[in-house]
Amino acid sequence: MKASQTPLFTQKEDPKDAVVASHKLLSRAGYIKKQASGFYAYLPFGYIVHRKIEEIIRTKMNKYGAVETHLPVLTPAELWQVSGRWSSMGPEMMRLSDRHNVNFALGPTHEESITWLAKQYLHSYKQLPINFYQIGKKYRDEIRPRFGLIRCREFVMKDAYSFHIDDASLEETYQKMRECYREIFDECGLETLSVEADSGAMGGSGSEEFMVPSAIGEETLLLCPDNDCQYRSNQEKTMFKPQTPYSSDKSNAAAERVDTPDVKTVEEVANFLKAEKTSFIKSVIYENSSAVVLAFIPGDRDISETKLKNLSGEADLEMASPESIEKVSSAPPGFAGPFELNVKNGDEITVQGEKKNVIILYDKNLKNRGNLISGGNMADTHCINLQEARDFIIPEGEEYDLVQAKESDLCPKCGKHNLKSTKGIEVGHVFKLGKKYTEALDVSVLDAEGRPSTLTMGCYGIGVGRTLSTIVEQNYDEKGIIWPESAAPFRYYMIGISKTEEEKKEIDDLYERLIEKNISVYYDDRKERPGIKFNDADLTGFPFQITIGKNYFENKKIELKIRKTMQKSEMAFEELFS
RNA sequence: CGGGAUGUAGCGCAGCGGUAGCGCACCUGUUUUGGGAACAGGGGGUCGCUGGUUCAAAUCCAGUCAUCCCGACCA
Numbered sequence: 001m002k003a004s005q006t007p008l009f010t011q012k013e014d015p016k017d018a019v020v021a022s023h024k025l026l027s028r029a030g031y032i033k034k035q036a037s038g039f040y041a042y043l044p045f046g047y048i049v050h051r052k053i054e055e056i057i058r059t060k061m062n063k064y065g066a067v068e069t070h071l072p073v074l075t076p077a078e079l080w081q082v083s084g085r086w087s088s089m090g091p092e093m094m095r096l097s098d099r100h101n102v103n104f105a106l107g108p109t110h111e112e113s114i115t116w117l118a119k120q121y122l123h124s125y126k127q128l129p130i131n132f133y134q135i136g137k138k139y140r141d142e143i144r145p146r147f148g149l150i151r152c153r154e155f156v157m158k159d160a161y162s163f164h165i166d167d168a169s170l171e172e173t174y175q176k177m178r179e180c181y182r183e184i185f186d187e188c189g190l191e192t193l194s195v196e197a198d199s200g201a202m203g204g205s206g207s208e209e210f211m212v213p214s215a216i217g218e219e220t221l222l223l224c225p226d227n228d229c230q231y232r233s234n235q236e237k238t239m240f241k242p243q244t245p246y247s248s249d250k251s252n253a254a255a256e257r258v259d260t261p262d263v264k265t266v267e268e269v270a271n272f273l274k275a276e277k278t279s280f281i282k283s284v285i286y287e288n289s290s291a292v293v294l295a296f297i298p299g300d301r302d303i304s305e306t307k308l309k310n311l312s313g314e315a316d317l318e319m320a321s322p323e324s325i326e327k328v329s330s331a332p333p334g335f336a337g338p339f340e341l342n343v344k345n346g347d348e349i350t351v352q353g354e355k356k357n358v359i360i361l362y363d364k365n366l367k368n369r370g371n372l373i374s375g376g377n378m379a380d381t382h383c384i385n386l387q388e389a390r391d392f393i394i395p396e397g398e399e400y401d402l403v404q405a406k407e408s409d410l411c412p413k414c415g416k417h418n419l420k421s422t423k424g425i426e427v428g429h430v431f432k433l434g435k436k437y438t439e440a441l442d443v444s445v446l447d448a449e450g451r452p453s454t455l456t457m458g459c460y461g462i463g464v465g466r467t468l469s470t471i472v473e474q475n476y477d478e479k480g481i482i483w484p485e486s487a488a489p490f491r492y493y494m495i496g497i498s499k500t501e502e503e504k505k506e507i508d509d510l511y512e513r514l515i516e517k518n519i520s521v522y523y524d525d526r527k528e529r530p531g532i533k534f535n536d537a538d539l540t541g542f543p544f545q546i547t548i549g550k551n552y553f554e555n556k557k558i559e560l561k562i563r564k565t566m567q568k569s570e571m572a573f574e575e576l577f578s
Numbered sequence: 579c580g581g582g583a584u585g586u587a588g589c590g591c592a593g594c595g596g597u598a599g600c601g602c603a604c605c606u607g608u609u610u611u612g613g614g615a616a617c618a619g620g621g622g623g624u625c626g627c628u629g630g631u632u633c634a635a636a637u638c639c640a641g642u643c644a645u646c647c648c649g650a651c652c653a
Binding site: 011012013014015016017018019034036037090092108109138140142143144146150151152155156157158159209210218305316318425426427428429461462463464465466467495497499528529530531532533534535536538547549550551559 | 579602647
């Protein structure tokens with residue numbers, strides 16, 4: 001390919017709306033162009049890279065036994081209604097209707113579609129396991145598109161869905177996909193960490209995310225520094241293990257209410273009562289349209305909203321309104337506590353005309369403790385000398401992990417080392433899905449005994465554009481992008497420097513010889529000064545640069561430069577063929 | 579949706595009551611040509627949109643749309 005037919009679209013200045021390196025460089029080097037927030041056009045080089053990454057993924061997926069399909073982007077509402085996601089997906093799903101007012105959604109993901117497909121053709125356990133995948137556009141009306149290709153509203157995803165007769169089979173495919181992903185990201189030149197991830201309200205028994213460590217990562221990871229332990233998890237999933245165990249000291253003093261006028265937060269009350277934050281019970285209250293969730297956790301820690309949502313089984317929880325708080329704690333916000341609470345688990349209350357279930361959750365680090373302090377369920381009042389089992393009861397088997405873990409907590413796996421925190425970009429996710437969709441769409445096959453058996457599923461996703469962008473995020477310098485060979489648009493960027501038409505013709509011929517040998521080369525044959533070409537070559541970032549000019553016409557030497565190291569060497573043109 | 583900011587030429591910006599400017603890019607010519615050339619000439623903008631204030635609005639006011647940043651979603 002040459003510049004006279006496929007032009008460069010490079011620019012000197014960063015677009016003003018770009019904040020991260022990959023977005024700036026991909027824009028400046030003429031790979032992508034934003035059309036609207038979260039929607040990007042791919043320019044010729046960008047699309048070549050995109051296709052190369054797709055091809056890496058495709059090759060590996062095929063190698064690991066997955067079969068490629070292609071599903072419609074526009075999906076009928078009916079499918080989503082069956083699974084319940086037509087309503088639960090909310091505004092994130094882009095919807096539209098046809099001329100007959102039939103509703104559709106631009107698929108944000110394709111569990112329903114693929115499950116529908118599986119239902120059409122899977123009838124026997126002998127057909128299993130099977131792993132369908134596709135590489136296609138996804139649409140998510142993200143609240144905040146960000147960082148160029150990292151978080152888009154339209155993006156290409158490789159999504160795979162496997163179907164199994166039992167958990168053992170799912171486990172086997174799940175492990176294969178983990179291996180497959182490792183190979184894919186390796187080949188893309190990305191160093192990934194796989195971390196334990198939240199499996200969300202969908203349930204499921206396991207989920208891992210493939211993370212690329214990066215300062216611009218939107219995920220916080222907690223890692224055990226010990227090489228034998230290797231515990232790694234997404235912070236929202238990390239089990240909390242305190243550095244120092246909470247005191248279990250108890251006294252015989254009875255629970256007592258004390259005046260704490262206008263002191264509300266744990267911080268304020270701790271100062272006021274001259275007590276340690278660790279001896280407090282922090283009460284947090286969330287709600288959605290159908291439930292009010294009270295959680296009690298150690299006073300020195302923050303709640304993990306992810307854990308709260310999973311354990312309560314309630315999605316889209318938000319901080320409770322003052323009305324709801326008053327309803328459950330008989331006091332304004334800031335004075336709730338577990339002692340003499342006037343609601344209990346399973347109660348139904350009415351707040352501003354809406355009926356809501358009360359769900360109460362206790363953190364396990366409050367079990368068997370005494371000398372605790374919490375809100376008194378009365379305005380301007382706190383309770384001291386609280387003792388679990390005496391003044392409030394955490395039911396057997398309901399000691400939950402509700403606390404958000406953080407750096408320097410103990411590793412919950414080995415219990416020996418302090419966790420380290422790092423940021424990561426999520427480029428892939430493997431997930432044991434279970435039966436949610438096969439049950440909803442009633443997908444079963446006959447097992448070996450001739451009995452119908454509902455299938456279990458796994459799903460596996462990779463964001464293609466995000467992977468592309470992440471490669472740049474990890475591989476650039478002050479001059480521009482540095483592509484790994486596997487993803488580069490071309491292997492060579494060839495710069496011709498000629499003073500006469502004859503010389504130009506001679507370089508053109510050399511280019512033709514490379515093309516004949518099927519060498520991946522982009523030829524910058526523009527009538528530009530050399531400096532412009534050198535800079536564009538560095539900016540666009542192909543692995544090698546070939547310069548043909550004065551030295552060739554005088555000594556038959558060309559110059560080869562390695563983009564990554566900037567090392568230059570002279571050689572005969574023919575050496576390119578070896 | 580809450581908080582903050584910005585919309586002026588293809589890109590990056592200045593101008594902030596008197597009718598539009600700079601750098602880069604672009605076109606023509608000359609001289610240049612191994613790390614973003616110099617000179618000369620030239621083209622291009624109803625200043626996001628709508629309304630208001632004013633003799634006069636890019637500039638002040640209101641509304642609206644778009645974009646970006648910080649928080650809740652996710653590949």
